[in-house]
Amino acid sequence: MNSDNYFKNRRTIRQYNDEAIPSEKLYSMLAAATHAPTTGNMQLYSVVVTEDISMKQKLSPAHFNQPSVMSAAAVLTFCADFNRFIKWCEARNAQPGFDNFQAWMWAVEDTMIFAQQFVTIAEMNGFGTCYLGTTTYNAPQISEILELPRYVVPITTVTVGYPATEGVVSDRLPIDAIVHKEIYSDYDNRRIDDIFSEKEAREDSAKFISENGKETLAQVFTDVRYPKKDNEYFSKIYLEFIKGKGF
Amino acid sequence: MNSDNYFKNRRTIRQYNDEAIPSEKLYSMLAAATHAPTTGNMQLYSVVVTEDISMKQKLSPAHFNQPSVMSAAAVLTFCADFNRFIKWCEARNAQPGFDNFQAWMWAVEDTMIFAQQFVTIAEMNGFGTCYLGTTTYNAPQISEILELPRYVVPITTVTVGYPATEGVVSDRLPIDAIVHKEIYSDYDNRRIDDIFSEKEAREDSAKFISENGKETLAQVFTDVRYPKKDNEYFSKIYLEFIKGKGF
Numbered sequence: 001m002n003s004d005n006y007f008k009n010r011r012t013i014r015q016y017n018d019e020a021i022p023s024e025k026l027y028s029m030l031a032a033a034t035h036a037p038t039t040g041n042m043q044l045y046s047v048v049v050t051e052d053i054s055m056k057q058k059l060s061p062a063h064f065n066q067p068s069v070m071s072a073a074a075v076l077t078f079c080a081d082f083n084r085f086i087k088w089c090e091a092r093n094a095q096p097g098f099d100n101f102q103a104w105m106w107a108v109e110d111t112m113i114f115a116q117q118f119v120t121i122a123e124m125n126g127f128g129t130c131y132l133g134t135t136t137y138n139a140p141q142i143s144e145i146l147e148l149p150r151y152v153v154p155i156t157t158v159t160v161g162y163p164a165t166e167g168v169v170s171d172r173l174p175i176d177a178i179v180h181k182e183i184y185s186d187y188d189n190r191r192i193d194d195i196f197s198e199k200e201a202r203e204d205s206a207k208f209i210s211e212n213g214k215e216t217l218a219q220v221f222t223d224v225r226y227p228k229k230d231n232e233y234f235s236k237i238y239l240e241f242i243k244g245k246g247f
Numbered sequence: 248m249n250s251d252n253y254f255k256n257r258r259t260i261r262q263y264n265d266e267a268i269p270s271e272k273l274y275s276m277l278a279a280a281t282h283a284p285t286t287g288n289m290q291l292y293s294v295v296v297t298e299d300i301s302m303k304q305k306l307s308p309a310h311f312n313q314p315s316v317m318s319a320a321a322v323l324t325f326c327a328d329f330n331r332f333i334k335w336c337e338a339r340n341a342q343p344g345f346d347n348f349q350a351w352m353w354a355v356e357d358t359m360i361f362a363q364q365f366v367t368i369a370e371m372n373g374f375g376t377c378y379l380g381t382t383t384y385n386a387p388q389i390s391e392i393l394e395l396p397r398y399v400v401p402i403t404t405v406t407v408g409y410p411a412t413e414g415v416v417s418d419r420l421p422i423d424a425i426v427h428k429e430i431y432s433d434y435d436n437r438r439i440d441d442i443f444s445e446k447e448a449r450e451d452s453a454k455f456i457s458e459n460g461k462e463t464l465a466q467v468f469t470d471v472r473y474p475k476k477d478n479e480y481f482s483k484i485y486l487e488f489i490k491g492k493g494f
Contacts, residue, residue, distance in 0.1 A: 003371040007279040007364065031422040032254040036363065037378045040472055043420055048427045055429050084424065084434055084442070085468075091439050092465035097475020101482035105383050108352075109403060112359035116283065117254065120367055124250040131284045136352045147430040156356060173290055175278040177331065180295045182302050183394040187331055192338050195331070218339035221332075225287060228344020235348035 009169055013128025014068040016161025020051065021073045021127070029121045036117035042085055044107035045114050048146045050075040058145045062138040063157065068130045072159035077135065077142060078115040080107035082151040082246075098151075104247040111155045119158060128163035131156055137234045140241050150246045171199055256416055260375025261315040263408025267298065268320045268374070276368045283364035289332055291354035292361050295393045297322040305392045309385040310404065315377045319406035324382065324389060325362040327354035329398040329493075345398075351494040358402045366405060375410035378403055384481045387488050397493045418446055 030047065038044070050056055051074050059077075060069045069075055082098050089096040097103075119129045135142065135157045142154045177195040187195070196217075199205060205217045212224045222228070277294065285291070297303055298321050306324075307316045316322055329345050336343040344350075366376045382389065382404045389401045424442040434442070443464075446452060452464045459471045469475070 003368055004275050004279040007368055008282050010282050012284060027422055027426065028251050030426055031419075032251040034419045034422065034425060035255050035257050035416070037259060037366070039380050040468065041417055041419075042468070043425065046425055046427055046431065048429070048431055050429060052429055079431075084439075087434050087436075088439050088443050089465045089469055091436050092463040094463060094465035094469040095475070096469055097473070097478050100475075100478050101486050102383060102478045103473075103482075105355075105485070106380065108355060109359055109380075112356055113363045116360045116363040117367070119284070120364070121250055121254055133286050133353065133356075136349060146427075149431065149433055152431065170282070170288055172278075172281045172288075175274055175281065178281060178290065178293055179274065179277055180293055180393075182295070182297060182299055184293070184295055184326075184396065184399065186396055187334050189334075189338050192331075192335050196335050216339040216341060218336045218341035221287065221289070222336055222341040222343055226344070226350075228342070231344050231347050231349045235350075238352070239348050 010123060011167030011169055012130050013161075013163045013165060013167045014066075014071070014130045014159075015164040016068070016071045016073060016128060016159070017164050019073060019162050021160065021162075025125070026074060029125060030118060032121050033114055033118035036113045038110045038113065039106040042106070043110065044080060044082055044085060045111040046079045046081040046084070046152060047114075047118075048077045048079065048148075050077065050146075055145070059142065062141040062145065063132050063134040066132060066134065068132070068159040071161065071164070073161035074159075076115075076118070076158045076160060077146060077154050078111050078156050078158065079148060080104065080111045080153045080155050082107055083149050086151055099246050101247065104242065107153075108155055115156055115158055122160050126162075127160050128165075128167065130159045132159065136238050139238055143241070143245075153242055153245050153247070171202060173199070257370060258414030258416055259377050260408075260410045260412060260414045261313075261318070261377045261406075262411040263315070263318045263320060263375060263406070264411045266320060266409050268407065268409075272372070273321060276372060277365060279368050280361055280365035283360045285357045285360065286353040289353070290357065291327060291329055291332060292358040293326045293328040293331070293399060294361075294365075295324045295326065295395075297324065297393075302392070306389065309388040309392065310379050310381040313379060313381065315406040316379070318408065318411070320408035321406075323362075323365070323405045323407060324393060324401050325358050325403050325405065326395060327351065327358045327400045327402050329354055330396050333398055346493050348494065351489065354400075355402055362403055362405060369407050373409075374407050375412075375414065377406045379406065383485050386485055390488070400489055400492050400494070418449060420446070
């Protein structure tokens, strides 16, 4: 297998067959994912597995009823977790000092590495996956449903199941737009035009613009998908929530 | 290939042979990694590639002179980047609202997914990699060396090269310690003992404890590796830095 080509053709899958994942298989994939790198080998994460239909129904509104939640064999809520590590410290006569932003960042990074390693492994096993960014919007509701204690914060959610669709390969910016050699090479208007021209020329971009009554594709992002007032509203909620959890 | 077993045996590599990675190969692996999931297909990241020896020498102290920086064929600084996207919005008559904590979290998550996908791909291509957690400690110095503009923040660094050592498979907690079914199952002292017993019984744990003159392995983490006052000191610096970058 040429791994570069394999990864260039990966697809997000949002619809799944009505079939459970054998528990042993799910645990094996999660166990393999824990071997991804982690800060100081502290493993500052937990994952809550939702398979029960009534629990999916409770989670669904927190994800704005995205259909992949109810369709998935399992909904995996990946959480930054300092609770387990702090409890260990306290049981071992050690004074933890992890109620701060650095500790928060380590746990977020650990959690994302673990989640992405799981996604890679699940996809290699033929499963379909989809991240739900709504997790940072409605973390307080998710936390209540999953009974998350202090020092445990939902970071992202992955739905997983046997694919019911083929999915499509998403477009990406040219790699030169992402990579900087030795120092950061800032973008002038001409380079911005070059970088985004292919995306803007796509048929689905024209469709997004007209469906939303906008002039440009960028306006679909700023006015419809991620408006400033929503971002600020959910920022305030998430920040207060994280502080409330002890970070 | 059984992918679960492959990933269970992955190893971090901190020493590399003195051989450059062909530029085409590095770009191909990075391009493949961009196909990992990203928030709303915004690709809120950049990577700065350091191969020049004088630039490595500048970066090295910011990573507390960890030897893998100078040994690596390439040092990759993965940055949360809203600069490119915001410049695009501004060039397209769209009003960006991304100077807030939600936008920061999307960019951090995108960056970590991209970094971890790169690590997976590089390892599958036979390269060795190592994350440097020091990136969030000394972000201001790194930012200055790499000339990062507003809305661009270093999140993590990966050193990469042809392996000069075999590395070792790190121990991990039992998977039952990480996975929660339906709701979070909190840890009592007995379960903490069970979860950490294998780690505490390891020879290298005994060595860490005696070398550092401590009573317990947990104290090595709280008193030596991650003391509260250091965590708080670097938290303040990083938080102010992120705010200064516009988030």
